[in-house]
Amino acid sequence: MTAERSVPTAPPPELLFRYRLNVVAAVRELWHARALVRTLAERDFRVRYKQTVLGVAWAVLTPLALMAVFTIFFQRVAKVDTGGAPYVLFAYLGLLPWTFFSTSVSQGGQTLVINSQLLNKVYCPREVFPLSSMVVGGIDTSIAVVFLGVLFVVTAYPPKPTTFWVPVMVVVNIAFTFGVTLVISAVLVFFRDLRHVLPIILQLGLFATPVAYGMEVVPENLQVLYCAANPLASVIDGYRRTVLLGLPPDWHLFLPGAVMALAWLVFGYILFKRLEPGFADYA
């Protein structure tokens, strides 16, 4: 029965498996997996706060603590031009998008490695993992937004009517965050060193982004470049102008940021899908 067979040492090259990326089909598949995203996000959310004493309060406490630090240092030491708004609001409004970004990237970046158990055993479109991490970050941020209302009351500085522009900025904010999260999570599977570098990058990012300070710190002629390099800057500037100052977004700064954020999303998604076949082998 087991006569000697000659088995080639490598498959014929025309049979090599090629991964074809069909964006429409992939997005449709992701849409069908929305229940899964919800379950995973729910799971992460529960797991995150399950064994903590303060529970969900941490969602508010993290940006709040940073805000207190900024208020004490920046307001006293270096005078920041807030355009007349209370610095507390100015800083908190910058911290919300930043905290959303940094928790999504740091949690979502490691999600494929953390979930390797699942990854190795069940099929699903892999982007649900970083996506659900981002959803958790979004829930945290929403809770923190509630506290923003309290700050408005305490400082007796109500939001301006131009606040209706906020959804536009939120879209750009999410697009950029998801794009970066996809890139980090995919690359981290193959380069584990990134895990240790990531906190440092995020720490630097906090200072490279106008969270504690305003756009004025950057020289006028470099502002467009700055916003293109860091779309979060244009988003945060937009939030502050519309909510606190009653101005429309600064379009010549906001649009380059928005375009770059979209570019990050497209690039991140394609990179993620291209690397996807290797995830289960390495995670």
Next chain:
Amino acid sequence: MRKGEIHATGVWKRFRADRHRLLLRDHLERLRRQLRGRADGRGWRWALRDINLDASPGESVALVGSNGSGKTTMLRLLARVMYPYAGSVEVAGRVGALIEVRAGIHPDLTGGENVYLYGSLLGLRRQEVARRFDDIVSFAELEGAIDRQVKFYSSGMQMRLGFAIAAFMEPDVLLVDEVLAVGDASFQQKCLDRMRWVLGQGTTVVFVSHDLQAVESICQRALWLREGLVESDGPVREVLGAYRRTIEQAAELSAPVLGFLRVVKCEVRGADGGPPRTQEPLEVRLVIESPEQRLANVHLGVSEGPATPIFVFGHETLLPAGEAELRCTVPHLPLPRGRYYLWLVVFEHSGDLLPWHPVSQFNVLGPDLDPTPLGVVRLSPIELSPTWEVEERS
């Protein structure tokens, strides 16, 4: 393709020999090796080579083979968890997979939350999971523990939950890895029953197990993998027969038998001195050397698998000092055509004189039996009525 169909053609899969080394220095080391022009293929290991596997709805296929032969990798490819290096894998419909014990189980969540998590991984909506929830819990016998975190479950409980979830989500294809070994005997039986039931519903089952009896009772076809290659593919009896032969040969080589007595010679033959035939006499001639005279019990057994004899028969006899020949005749051999093992033990009231071990292999000639219906492995009871003779040899 109909739901439940599997078409895997010319599948190749390779892994890095050191795939868990992904730090920067490991990447640099690999890069340096490449720049120096050393062969790239060195760091790769083939897990599967040119595998073909087709199955249609309601069919059951077993994957057998020793550890590391590529069975689990093949299941992962079928579950679409991994991608092949070459070839194509097509699986139509919903796939329920139980690969390793904790398939899809998250330790920090309760059992109930895991049911919903896994359900949505399989693409079910919440209401659909809720409808099956009670069935899953009662099948897994976890009524009292379903609200407890899974990390506080025993491994058997985790397996029960994993299997119940995979088997009750009405998959079109059910992949079951070697996991039943964790459960107790009654639960194993329940799992096998459930697998037979889903087979009857038209689900395709791919079953990996080292429990060959279980494989035989579930599967019609078997694929024997050896170092990533298909060694043989065909009806389950034939493939398992060939597989058993090689594992037993390997086991025999590695186990020297030590005892008070020594087997000098062992011969199995039929009436005419040639190989025995079905329903005809079988004669066993055994020459045993004993240092002193003993009253001993001699038992012979016949097996197809490693440790589960088909039948055992014994005789109490006086073994003289020196060599003695035992002749045992079974008038009507109740064995179908195939290859079998003869086992021997000799003991007295105080303990073993010779431990239970295989002494010989023999072929039985005869017509093929009618194929037994699925789930029937052995025919019993068996009427042997052997006769024994002992003769002193000087």
